Amino acid sequence: MADKFMHAVQYDSYGVADLEHVEVPIPKPCKGEVLIKVEATSINPVDWKVQQGLLRPLFPLKFPCIPATDVAGEVIDVGPGITRFKVGDKVVSMTTIIRNGGLSEYAVGSERMTVLRPPEVSAAEGAGLPIAGLTALQALTYHAGITLDKTTTTTTNILITAASGGVGQYAVQLAKLGNVHVTATCGNHNIDLVKGLGADEVIDYKTSQGEALKSPSGKKYDVVIHCAPSIPWSTFESNLSSNGIVLDVTPVLKTYCSAILKKLTFSKKKLVPVIMYPETKNLEYMVGLVKDGKLKTVIDSKYPLSEAEKAWAKSISGHAIGKIIVEP
Structure with a gap:
């Protein structure tokens, strides 16, 4: 040809x-x-x-x-x-x-x-599925250590920013396959959509509560899947549990510098840049979830x-x- x-x-x-x-x-x-x-x-x-x-x-x-x-x-x-x-x-x-x-x-x-x-x-x-879906999957499983089958007895509290976007919408759905409480941020007009994907709490990012990333139920986040533009570390830090981790799926140079600083200061709260590494088994898994009606x-x-x-x-x-x- x-x-x-x-x-x-x-x-x-x-x-x-x-x-x-x-x-x-x-x-x-x-x-x-x-x-x-x-x-x-x-x-x-x-x-x-x-x-x-x-x-x-x-x-x-x-x-x-x-x-x-x-x-x-x-x-x-x-x-x-x-x-x-x-x-x-x-x-x-x-x-x-x-x-x-x-x-x-x-x-x-x-x-x-x-x-x-x-x-x-x-x-x-x-x-x-490939880039957005695999990024969400690897952030949750490889970096956050979430098991997506509800076999764990401990509930993990997760914040997902920009939850109506390409990576965010998959992250919400995948997280709810595990024993996870999901707080999500999005625009006011997308709140019903994100709730429909399974989020337990949804915050309008333009409100004072959304800007501060405060959980409506007062929960501290064990994991943040950060899919939005740059947010100051200080905003995350006050909302994290003692060993909380922020996974930035759209890292820039500043992200890497901040991540290194956290390591140098031996902070228990971590910032981790996420670079997706494509694997066949993960793509097969995602396609299978769509086939079975567990993901859209x-x-x-x-x-x-x-x-x-x-x-x-x-x-x-x-x-x-x-x-x-x-x-x-």
Whole structure:
């Protein structure tokens, strides 16, 4: 298929370069890769942060770049050595930025980060899972040590900020699979949504109580899953239990400096930057939860590929409720 062409959206430099609609050759899968006909992709903040050069030391790009790493679709070709997938399989995949991304009609995914998608999971639901879903899962399980099956007898008190956003909406639902009391913050117009996801207490972040992150029931937080823009450490510290931990899922340089300072001062209250590490078993687990009706993807909006720049701008605005989906 390498001699055929596809519609794609790309950019040619760092900064605020415009997205371009182009016709480019359909990529051919290499060893250990599958070629996916894209049915849906989702936009994540990391996508435009990479374009703006904010993560350049971590993710150096080769231009032109087709962005968006989270895709769902159908396998239409496989590279050498592929044993887990065949043509016709419906899948969810996390592509690599340096290969080619989901804002296109076809995308290449590695076998290592591609999983089967059962009929019960729509393409849009599946496309929302990789970055946002896995970030929420790893923050709760790897970093906070939460068991998501209610087998523990001790209740963990958790605060989730920006709970109606891409990571937050998954974090609320996943946390409630365990023995967890969830306090959540969001805008006033999203309170009913977040309650519907399972949160025990929901605070409007624009109120004085929300700004102070105070639990309505007076609880101290054992864990904070911090998904919002920067909040001073002092605001968190007064609300944490004696060994409380703040997990920042959108860390910036200041986060790392503060985390180091906490270590140097031997503080029992910790700040931990969370960088998601993709694992196949975790993506399979998340897809399985959606299949079983234990997890859902809250979808903010859907855009056709021809209007991908609108989806991009919506993500940059920071006002999305759940996931932004682009469909060819």
